Amino acid sequence: MRVLVTGAAGFIGSHLVDRLLADGHEVAGVDDLSTGRHRDEAVELWRLDVADPALAERVAAFGPEVVCHLAAQVSVRVSVGDPLADARTNVIGTANVLEAARLAGARKVVFTSSCAVYGVPDVLPVPPDAELRPASPYAASKVAGEVYARMYTALHGLDHTVLTLANVYGPRQTPEGEAGVVSIFTDALLTGRPTRVFGDGGQTRDYVYVLDVVDAFARATGDGGSGMRLNVGTGLQTTDRELHTLVAEAAGAPDDPEFAPPRLGDLPAMSIDASRTREALGWQPRTPLLEGLKATVAWARGVRPGA
Numbered sequence: 539m540r541v542l543v544t545g546a547a548g549f550i551g552s553h554l555v556d557r558l559l560a561d562g563h564e565v566a567g568v569d570d571l572s573t574g575r576h577r578d579e580a581v582e583l584w585r586l587d588v589a590d591p592a593l594a595e596r597v598a599a600f601g602p603e604v605v606c607h608l609a610a611q612v613s614v615r616v617s618v619g620d621p622l623a624d625a626r627t628n629v630i631g632t633a634n635v636l637e638a639a640r641l642a643g644a645r646k647v648v649f650t651s652s653c654a655v656y657g658v659p660d661v662l663p664v665p666p667d668a669e670l671r672p673a674s675p676y677a678a679s680k681v682a683g684e685v686y687a688r689m690y691t692a693l694h695g696l697d698h699t700v701l702t703l704a705n706v707y708g709p710r711q712t713p714e715g716e717a718g719v720v721s722i723f724t725d726a727l728l729t730g731r732p733t734r735v736f737g738d739g740g741q742t743r744d745y746v747y748v749l750d751v752v753d754a755f756a757r758a759t760g761d762g763g764s765g766m767r768l769n770v771g772t773g774l775q776t777t778d779r780e781l782h783t784l785v786a787e788a789a790g791a792p793d794d795p796e797f798a799p800p801r802l803g804d805l806p807a808m809s810i811d812a813s814r815t816r817e818a819l820g821w822q823p824r825t826p827l828l829e830g831l832k833a834t835v836a837w838a839r840g841v842r843p844g845a
């Protein structure tokens with residue numbers, strides 16, 4: 539089938555493109571290269587802002603059956619500093635992608651949401667029907683994207699699945715900017731720089747490996763998960779301190795972080811329940827954390843020869 543991937547030059551999007559090509563699909567990508575980079579010259583990549591009105595014409599010319607929408611302003615901190623820029627990419631951009639998909643006669647849009655939409659939840663792991671409590675412009679923009687996707691299904695019959703991602707880690711994630719803590723620890727430990735854990739190290743996150751995440755996307759391009767929000771996570775909580783120990787083990791480095799004061803606004807704990815995702819898509823996470831961390835460290839060593 540023909541699939542369009544937005545954010546195709548990014549961390550998760552680039553792995554998704556690889557997976558879809560390996561599955562035999564015809565793939566095109568959209569990315570403005572604001573943080574992503576063009577890796578595979580063989581893949582058609584349009585350098586375009588997802589909020590650009592010119593998008594619809596390009597999408598119609600390609601004629602995708604499914605659009606996987608991953609392009610986004612991904613930083614919570616940036617969204618707090620400039621909520622309008624965040625909304626332009628994440629809300630207007632999503633509306634533009636949905637409208638382009640509709641005009642092109644696409645069957646389905648797979649929308650990428652974040653467990654940030656759950657805020658501080660009542661129960662862990664968070665079920666996919668939990669109340670949405672966005673606590674940042676970024677989280678609010680993801681909720682808005684979900685609502686737009688639902689509305690396009692109701693109004694136009696354009697099918698959708700929302701994939702709500704936990705903390706994704708793996709090869710190609712970069713430690714620059716707002717990248718995940720795994721790549722920050724990995725980069726620092728491989729280059730002998732100090733690492734920092736905020737607060738008492740007891741804050742928890744649900745770490746899911748990027749190849750498992752793209753497997754959920756690949757499955758969601760079919761009919762499964764129609765009209766649903768599906769969590770893509772392990773359901774397990776790992777504390778910052780435990781994560782440091784595991785990354786240090788994978789990197790063969792000392793497990794000796796510095797401790798810094800807690801950061802304002804950091805959520806205390808998170809994990810999400812993917813049982814509905816298993817029922818709807820037959821998906822489950824397959825990569826144990828230490829195994830995924832070892833693969834991530836091996837990739838990072840290749841990027842930084844000598845590390």
Ligand SMILES: NC(=O)c1ccc[n+]([C@@H]2O[C@H](COP(=O)([O-])OP(=O)(O)OC[C@H]3O[C@@H](n4cnc5c(N)ncnc54)[C@H](O)[C@@H]3O)[C@@H](O)[C@H]2O)c1
Nearest residue numbers: 545547548549550570572573574587588609610652703706
């Ligand atoms: N990495 C995670 O842990 C995580 C967790 C939850 C949700 N997500 C979501 O997954 C998706 C992919 O995130 P990622 O981690 O791969 O981040 P990423 O920054 O590597 O990828 C985002 C891509 O979107 C592109 N982009 C940004 N603004 C754009 C615009 N206006 N027009 C076109 N392209 C634009 C960037 O250049 C980049 O290549 C995002 O929607 C993000 O919100 C990620």
